[in-house]
Amino acid sequence: MRTTRHPARRSIPHAALALCALAALLGGTAAARAQDASSWREIETKYIFGFTTGSGIGLEGEKEFTVDSVGRFGKRDGHYAATETKYEFEFTPSQFVQIEFGALGSSHNIGGMTDLDGRNQAAFGGGFAEFRYLAVERTSNNPLSVTLAVEPTVRLIDETSGARVQNYEFETTVNADLELLKNRLYAGFNLLYEPEVTRTAIDGTLREATFGGSAALSVRLAPNLLIGGEVWYLRHYDSPTLSAFTGDALMAGPTLYVKFTSKMFMTAAWNAQLWGREVGNPLPLNLAEFQRHRARLKFAYEF
Amino acid sequence: MSAATMTMRILIPAAVGAIALLQPAWAEPAADVRVTYSHGQFQPGVVSAPVDKPVVIHVKNLDAKALEFESTSLRVEKVVAAQSEGIVNVRALKPGRYEFYDDFNDKARGALVVE
Numbered sequence: 001m002r003t004t005r006h007p008a009r010r011s012i013p014h015a016a017l018a019l020c021a022l023a024a025l026l027g028g029t030a031a032a033r034a035q036d037a038s039s040w041r042e043i044e045t046k047y048i049f050g051f052t053t054g055s056g057i058g059l060e061g062e063k064e065f066t067v068d069s070v071g072r073f074g075k076r077d078g079h080y081a082a083t084e085t086k087y088e089f090e091f092t093p094s095q096f097v098q099i100e101f102g103a104l105g106s107s108h109n110i111g112g113m114t115d116l117d118g119r120n121q122a123a124f125g126g127g128f129a130e131f132r133y134l135a136v137e138r139t140s141n142n143p144l145s146v147t148l149a150v151e152p153t154v155r156l157i158d159e160t161s162g163a164r165v166q167n168y169e170f171e172t173t174v175n176a177d178l179e180l181l182k183n184r185l186y187a188g189f190n191l192l193y194e195p196e197v198t199r200t201a202i203d204g205t206l207r208e209a210t211f212g213g214s215a216a217l218s219v220r221l222a223p224n225l226l227i228g229g230e231v232w233y234l235r236h237y238d239s240p241t242l243s244a245f246t247g248d249a250l251m252a253g254p255t256l257y258v259k260f261t262s263k264m265f266m267t268a269a270w271n272a273q274l275w276g277r278e279v280g281n282p283l284p285l286n287l288a289e290f291q292r293h294r295a296r297l298k299f300a301y302e303f
Numbered sequence: 304m305s306a307a308t309m310t311m312r313i314l315i316p317a318a319v320g321a322i323a324l325l326q327p328a329w330a331e332p333a334a335d336v337r338v339t340y341s342h343g344q345f346q347p348g349v350v351s352a353p354v355d356k357p358v359v360i361h362v363k364n365l366d367a368k369a370l371e372f373e374s375t376s377l378r379v380e381k382v383v384a385a386q387s388e389g390i391v392n393v394r395a396l397k398p399g400r401y402e403f404y405d406d407f408n409d410k411a412r413g414a415l416v417v418e
Contacts, residue, residue, distance in 0.1 A: 059373065
């Protein structure tokens, strides 16, 4: 649920962040050239692109437990920090399908904001399930892989405000990736459509949707280490049919993937809003529907 | 409409769709491929299989310790106990080279060539 628009102080675009990501990517590419990647094992691409999800669905029979936290920081005024953590079990019952489900935990630290009540809370946030189907598989003759995914989610705590709500979201994504250089360089692309309906005690029923996509690059510096960068463009609508546009935003930032053992890994990503606009508000950035920064930290254990 | 009702309306169709996708896709006869694991190596190192036909890989472990037959591109993993045989069922494959390895032994590598 988005916050109400209001005038506020001007923010500075974070172009420097994108430059840092690009520099890291270019530096990483040079370092990776020095190593022979032909002896490296193939890598699962699902989590190597940060917020962008790769097409990987795991191995048949594989199970995984993950803790996946996303933090959102900064609005127009006051201080704003919110997190949502997925405690997730995922398994791959066939060579084309992956299923995930789990519980959500949320936290909100909000103060001094014009449009949101101050609160400092941590709570059980709801539950979710995800179904992923591998539609196009990568082979040694075809570098492209595409997975279709749907993720129904039920929230009891509003993602933005932390207020008690009934929120039903149905995220639909296309996750595609390309292996540009064998075992070394990967490009990822996501297309996102996320309709949701929210019931609150004060505002009644709100319907909205987010639509957009991302592009990411990830370079493998070592068998167990990848770094990269990603760009997201998202549009927000006050209608699930995408008929009432309210604003959009462009976010970018670096990504990191580290595999500690053959069964354990972590991924981290940070996006800053570089550009955005709100309909009816001349101020830069879109901080009604999105945030100044978001960060992701995920740990996974396969068994 | 209650929260529970709405939740069921979302989750049930999604679950039915997912279960439908779980049905095995290999109704036609499979091609048998045999691999032996000895002294920490796969023998032969490269095996072949026909295009667009399901594959059954028989992995015979002659060593005194277990191996985990694994492949990212085949999307399979199977632990094979010491001095025993494991069977790995693989979908019908497109032409290409599919690498496999022992997840417990970084030096044990092999490949399935589909042509």
